[in-house]
Amino acid sequence: MKNTLKITVGFALGVMIFVACAPVTVLNGITPSGSFSKDKNISFGELPRQKMDVYKADKPRETSPVIVFVHGGSWDSGSKDIYKFLAEGFTQDGFDVVVPNYRLYPEGRYPTFMEDNALAVAETAKRFPGRSIALMGHSAGGYNVLMLGLVPKYLEAAGVERCSQIAGIAALSAPVGIVPLKAEPLITIFPDRFTKDDAPLNLVNGPAPQMFLANGKEDKTVYPDNAIALGQKITERGGQAEVKIYPDMNHTEAVKVLSRHFDGDAELKADLVRFFDSLPKKGGSCQ
Secondary structure (H helix, E strand, C coil): CHHHHHHHHHHHHHHHHHHHHCCHHHHHHCCCCCCEEEEEEEECCCCCCCEEEEEEECCCCCCCCEEEEECCCCCCCCCHHHCHHHHHHHHCCCCCEEEECCCCCCCCCCCHHHHHHHHHHHHHHHHCCCCCEEEEEECHHHHHHHHHHHCHHHHHHCCCCHHHHEEEEEEECCCCCCCCCCCCCHHHHCCCCCCCCCCHHHCCCCCCCEEEEEEECCCCCCCCHHHHHHHHHHHHHCCCEEEEEECCCCCCHHHHCCCCCCCCCCHHHHHHHHHHHHCCCCCCCCC
16 A cells, blocks of 8 residues: 555656646646547637637536636747646536637737637637636736727627626736837737737726736746736726735746646635636626
């Protein structure tokens, strides 16, 4: 028994060290597929990047919002294909999860990625009629979902009523415009450099879905000040925004801890489940 325990613990530690140093494909490789069925490469438009994967929980919480997760990657990289581990982390808790692609630089520039994400949300609404939708994104994807929540025109153009269909928004390590952009290719992707209506921080001027804003205290890519500043502005306007800063968590760990292999001691996953569970089961939550 002791030898078995040592082997099990040793294997677990080995996996953790290996995954920490390896591409995310390794994390996907050790993630089981027993909690969901998957519909892959569903088109929500005619362009090559306008596709999404749908993970349907085997034991669904049918009264909970469908989660649409938008990946990060500085708007010039990233793919839905590497987030099986994240989707499985929520399907095992009974959530249905949708992970879309969107156009990336140089094809995609502001605001094409929000337009693509809005089309993916519209397709999600068609596939889950009567269900509310929760948006979640990391880094660049966190920016995208914040813009969908704060700016009505993107979802409206796709045929989605933001305040009656979007239950809430969870933005992880999302840049909101506390400092202007200065480097390429970001200043080509965003010609106004986060100084005008391309920055969430400048758009807190009307009702929006309730928000959960998370950052790692050790995040040196998107500093925690982003979440704090946006949350403060939303609450000052009378909206609802919960802000949590996690000690010892950096930029990439904000998604890594959403895997079943790393969520045991991570508060973020439990906080997200609590947030999604608190949202309206039908309808939106604009305040």
